[in-house]
Amino acid sequence: MNVSNQTITLSHPVITEEVSEAILGPRRKQVGLFGGTFNPIHNGHLIMAEAVGTQLGLKQVCFMPDNQPPHVDHKAAIPAKHRLAMLEAAIHDNPLFGLELCELQRGGVSYSYDTLVALKKLHPDTDYYFIIGADMVNYLPKWYRIDDLVKLVTFVGVKRRGYAPQSPYPILWVDAPLIEISSTEIRQRVAAGQSIRYLVPEPVRAYIEKEGLYLDAN
Numbered sequence: 001m002n003v004s005n006q007t008i009t010l011s012h013p014v015i016t017e018e019v020s021e022a023i024l025g026p027r028r029k030q031v032g033l034f035g036g037t038f039n040p041i042h043n044g045h046l047i048m049a050e051a052v053g054t055q056l057g058l059k060q061v062c063f064m065p066d067n068q069p070p071h072v073d074h075k076a077a078i079p080a081k082h083r084l085a086m087l088e089a090a091i092h093d094n095p096l097f098g099l100e101l102c103e104l105q106r107g108g109v110s111y112s113y114d115t116l117v118a119l120k121k122l123h124p125d126t127d128y129y130f131i132i133g134a135d136m137v138n139y140l141p142k143w144y145r146i147d148d149l150v151k152l153v154t155f156v157g158v159k160r161r162g163y164a165p166q167s168p169y170p171i172l173w174v175d176a177p178l179i180e181i182s183s184t185e186i187r188q189r190v191a192a193g194q195s196i197r198y199l200v201p202e203p204v205r206a207y208i209e210k211e212g213l214y215l216d217a218n
């Protein structure tokens with residue numbers, strides 16, 4: 001500790017986070033939830049999760065694979081065990097990233113309202129930030145019990161080219177590098193025998209090849 005001209009500079013924190021919590025009570029945790037089908041996860045997902053987590057200073061960003069996405073026009077995804085294996089391979093080397101598996105464990109249609117009610121009951125000291133692309137923000141008015149859901153969670157909208165950053169609901173808008181990759185494009189490229197190198201992390205590319213996934217276009 002240096003003392004000069006009445007300015008005190010601390011060379012290291014005096015109390016630890018544990019001591020602070022013992023005195024002031026538990027601090028609220030800020031956790032990002034990135035829900036998706038991840039069929040498969042791609043670099044666009046990873047870049048936006050990193051951008052949101054670092055810009056908002058979140059403690060963790062949890063990727064949350066859905067069991068069955070609520071909108072009816074979604075194509076059947078490959079089995080959850082493959083989507084999960086690729087997610088694990090993609091995120092394991094980033095300490096900011098984690099997994100939230102409650103929707104797979106619950107089964108059925110993955111309504112976000114049901115998920116947030118369950119998570120808030122389990123972790124009342126956590127504030128959740130639900131990360132969605134600007135394309136998905138347009139659909140928010142159609143989400144199940146959306147007026148109740150916005151009271152349980154803060155929606156973080158990631159800007160995308162071609163989608164105005166606006167909504168009737170409160171959205172925390174975040175800029176991330178614009179990476180126009182979609183899982184649909186990855187599946188189509190694999191089916192057409194084209195390269196997906198550098199569009200997905202290398203362990204994900206290797207897994208798709210080893211397991212022979214997405215060879216039929218859908």
Ligand SMILES: Nc1ncnc2c1ncn2[C@@H]1O[C@H](COP(=O)(O)OP(=O)(O)OP(=O)(O)O)[C@@H](O)[C@H]1O
Pocket residue numbers: 035036037038039044045048131132133134135136158160179180181182183184185
């Ligand atoms: N390149 C991207 N930039 C910004 N947001 C994205 C991007 N790709 C996906 N998202 C967002 O990620 C979330 C989960 O998306 P999902 O798992 O359905 O991936 P997808 O690439 O959109 O898949 P699909 O092409 O099969 O519809 C959604 O909120 C979607 O808006």
Ligand SMILES: O=C(O)c1ccc[n+]([C@@H]2O[C@H](COP(=O)([O-])O)[C@@H](O)[C@H]2O)c1
Pocket residue numbers: 034035036037038064066069070071074110111112113136142143144
């Ligand atoms: O709860 C809803 O009504 C609802 C409607 C559409 C999408 N969602 C959630 O939004 C996330 C992204 O959806 P998707 O279809 O792009 O994978 C995923 O976690 C879905 O469960 C939720």
